[in-house]
Amino acid sequence: MKVRGQRECKDCGARWSYYETGSVECPDCGSLRSVGVEEERNLHTDTPVEFDLTEVREDVDARPLREVADRAGDLAAEYVRKRGFVRGGDLRPLDDTYLAAQELRHAADVVGRGLDLSDDEEWYFLALLRGADAGGESASATDADSPTETGPDRRPAPDEVPKSMQPIRGLAYADAVAEYRREMADWVDEQGESGEPGVRAQARDALETLGDHVKRVQALDGDVNAANAELLVSATRDVSRYLREGDDDALVSARDRFGRLAE
Template identity: 50%
Template sequence: MKIRGERECTECGTRWSYYETGSVGCPACGSLRSVGVDERTEHTDLQVSFDLTPVRNAIDEVATDDLAERARDRCREYVRCRGFVNAGTLRDLDDTYLAAIELLHVADIVSRDIRLEDREELYFLALLRDADRGERPPVEDVPDTLRSARGLAYANAVREYRRDLRTWSGDRDLTASERRALETLGEHVTRIRMLDGDIEPRAAERLVEATRDLANGLRGEERAFARAQERLSDLDLE
């Protein structure tokens, strides 16, 4: 959506940036009465912190399924608030978002699985340990029983990113090649979701790489766009 992010309080005259605070309340007096003083700018990214420390601190106190529920709830709130256009600037599809959305899907499985294997629990704990630092387990560590969680998580992440990518590029004329690349990316996402994410983890990773290259290509990097086209053409979801 397009908003006027630079605000001026009509009560006390204080000016602040909604883009920085994520709040419509005046930081000086708390009033909710303000006016925009800039042009409307595309903005989909809300200010939200992602800290799993309280969940990690409960590891020795609660059962794994309860721990997973707590992690799932925190990840859901973070992912719900995140967007990729900030004050008109396109953000990257970053590792913190990817780790959070994967942990959301893995934690959902862990919270419901009454016969959790050691490798599945260890993978969940690895995500819990590092997700809010933007670190993800390598593809070779993904248990076969959880590969659908990573595949579906990344497909959903790319779906959301593609939506914001289209929003961000809406005011410019895309070339036929750029439009085709965006359409192909969407087709891959649809197929992965139809497969319920059950693809090889390396294929899910290549989808992310293609998305990042496409974003950089639409920013004007010709080599990145060429790589995106090649990755999208070669992506094997079997």
Template identity: 50%
Template sequence: MKVRGHRECKDCGTRWSYYDTGSVVCPDCGSMHSVGVDERTRHTDAPATFDLTPVRGRIDEDPLRRVAEDAAERAAEYVRKRGFVDAGDLRPLDETFVAAALVRHVGGEFARGLQHGDAEELYFLSLLRDADGGERPPAEEVPESLWSPHGLGLAAAVEAYQRDLRTYLDDHPDEHARRLSGRVRDHRKRMEALDGDVPPRDAERLLHAVRDVGKYVAEGDESALVTADNWLEGLGND
């Protein structure tokens, strides 16, 4: 949506940035009577915190199913709030968002109470350890039995980014970017049709591709078009 990002309270005169607070309520007096004092600008992001500290504190006390359920819910809430167009600028698809998408899907797998072995539990606990800091286990550590939620998690992150990328391209048309984004979409849909059950390195290639499309669009870096195309070529014929 397009918003007037700089607000002024009609009751006390305080000025603040909607981009920082995500609210039209005055941060000083609490009044809901405010006006925008600038032009409307495309903005899809919102202030959001992804904190798994309380979840990690329960690992030794609660059943893993309940820990996973809480983690997945926290991740889902964070993902819902986030966007990638900030005050008219396209931002990168950051690792914290990707890790949250993985926690949402892998955590959902464990939350269903299905039986998993030591390798699966170790991977999930490793994911919980650093996901809110924007770090996650490498692709080669994903157990084959978790390829599906891993693939679906990355596909969800790619889809969310492409949604805002399309919105940004509506305001800043670029046929090269749309063409490559369309190829990313086709590969993503194929991965979803397979329930995400693809080699983790293939899912990572798709992630790299959409990031490079975003880099080209945001920075005008034409070399990113070449690398995006190379990532997609590594996924097979279009």
């Protein structure tokens, strides 16, 4: 969607950034009578949304795990639905919070069915619940361009994911990358003729290759090892960095990762 960034209240005259608030409601007087005041419209898909699992975590010892999972899954799904990756015409990185929300959404669906879980599977779900929202609304560009974060307040490292749960991570990452790739492609299209033809061609080629790898993982219902799921995300971030910064080394890195994924 292409929108004007600045809005003006027709009742009190206040101005604010739609890109920051995602709302046409005046922050000063609450009026819904506002208009865009800039001629230029920019691609904008991101919506400010909070992702806070505090109350769900507090229920872990008080309610059945199935109920906890249902609530966590609902919150994660809502966050994923509202998120986007282009803000005011600027392509943003693929951040860890979005990845974690996708993974928690898929894991909660399995746990919420009430199936018997092994100790490792229960630990995996609770680890996701503990750290999925640790990054706040969104990670910084530096964090988002780094390898996915793990640790006490992050989701489990690849070698910590139970084998039975690896398809959850694989499918979650594939879904996240598919959505991010779609917005990268839209962003490239919006650049039109402003970039160099050679750069546009290489960008579209990289996006096409990325799409092929995503489709493969989705066709397997995510049943790939966790290390390959991480590799898919890293390749995506390489492509993103090439698009946003014109970093040729990032494109070389993406192609290298594509080759390893194809092995």
